[in-house]
Amino acid sequence: MEFKYFSPSDILKPYIKHYYIFESDSDAGFEDTVFPSGNMEVIFNLGEGIWESSVENKFFKTPQIELWGQITKPLAIRSKGRHTMLGIKFFTHSLAYFFNDEIGLFNDHISDLYDIIGSPAKVLHAQLLETKDQDKRIELIETFLLKRLIGNQKKSFRIDKVAHILTSIKKNPAENNLGNIASRHGITPRYLHKLIYQHTGLSPTSFNKINRFQFSLKLIAKNDQPFTSIAYDCGYFDQSHFIRDFKSFTGVTPSAYLENISPVNQLLFQ
Template sequence: MEFKHFLPSVILKPYVRHYYSFESDSAIEFDDTVFPSGDMEVIFNLGGGTWESSVKDQFIKTPAIELWGQITKPLPIKSKGKHSMLGIKFFTHSAAYFFNDEIGVFNDRIFDLSEIMGTAVKKLHEQLLEATDLNNRLALLEQFLIQRLVANEKRAFRVDKVADILNSMKRNPEESNISNIASSHGITSRYLQKLIYQNTGLSPKSFHKINRFQQSLKLIAKNEQPFTAIAYECGYFDQSHFIRDFKSFTGITPSAYIGNITPVNSLMQP
């Protein structure tokens, strides 16, 4: 397996966290579980392998062009065959710049992007399959995203507002009072919650919990601190609070996770 990350151009830097490629020459089947990252993704499958994701306790084959909605709970997946994939990872809010639908409708599912964006994204997929190298493929992605960004420019003001709110919440994670957050941005609590959900698929509380969970994953991966220290550094009340939240997002305890950090989960994290 080979994972690579690529930064977007200056134009798309505010909207795309990174691009990534995933190549696997092995046809070995494996199971994995994807955890909430707080970000949406688009994945183009360019190889012969297949993926399946769990939908209502049944595994369903994912489409050639995948739109990953917000994952808010553990999502089991299965892999078969050799893979060649190219992905776009957005920021928490920034997928909303490129879609006409409210983001919340995509939660906890993998959708066929061609059913949402139509012939334009089908053509892009064909071009990616025909492209001779990775640089050409990335250039095609950038061209497509810039065109979508221009076409949806009327959405920019609202989504920019969401970005400001989320950035302030990340800068001040100890401020969890929705009324105070809303007041500081000159809006009502009700409008703040509606605005964030429509453009991220998350409530302010869920955003805070996933952001805190992601911080804990990074600290666990370093393996430099005991769980109690990680819990307090990430803003949990105590270790039991940390473990309870961690299990809700992964299905396992932190100690079980540390011995089983999989390549796919490393890829899917911000």
């Protein structure tokens, strides 16, 4: 399997973390588990392979044009056949610039983008299938995104405020006092909760937990300090609290994760 990453154009850099192309030329199936990342994605399947995701312990085929909502718990996936996938990874808040639906509606679910926005999704998918040129595919994606961004300009002010708040939280993973966060931005904790959930699908508490979890993954991958130090650096009061949160996001303990870091999770959450 191979991942290639592409940077967005300057005008889209505030909204798009990166684009990626995933290719697998093996027919061998595999299973993996996706962890919460705090980001949302749109994925265009351009190959003949099949992806399935688990819903209530049963696997279902994912749509050809996938909208990944916020994943807040471990999500089992499995693959069959050869794949070519073109993905758009949004920042935590930035999907709201491009879609009119309340973002929380998509949580822990892989939706069909065609069902959400209609024919523009199908037209773009057909255009992507018609060309094999990677640069042309990225150009088509950017044209599509810019058109939707222009059509939703009226929403920008509130989403910009959400982006500013989330950035301040991410700068300090140990900050978990939401009252202090709200006070710094001149709003009430209640309005903070409403504003962030409406535009990210996450409560401030959930965002903070996922942010700390993602930070802990980076520290664990370095494998150069004990879990007690990692727990402290991530803002946990003790190691047991850290392990409990970690298991809720992965289904395994930090030590078990370290022993079995999967290639999909290493790459998908860059």
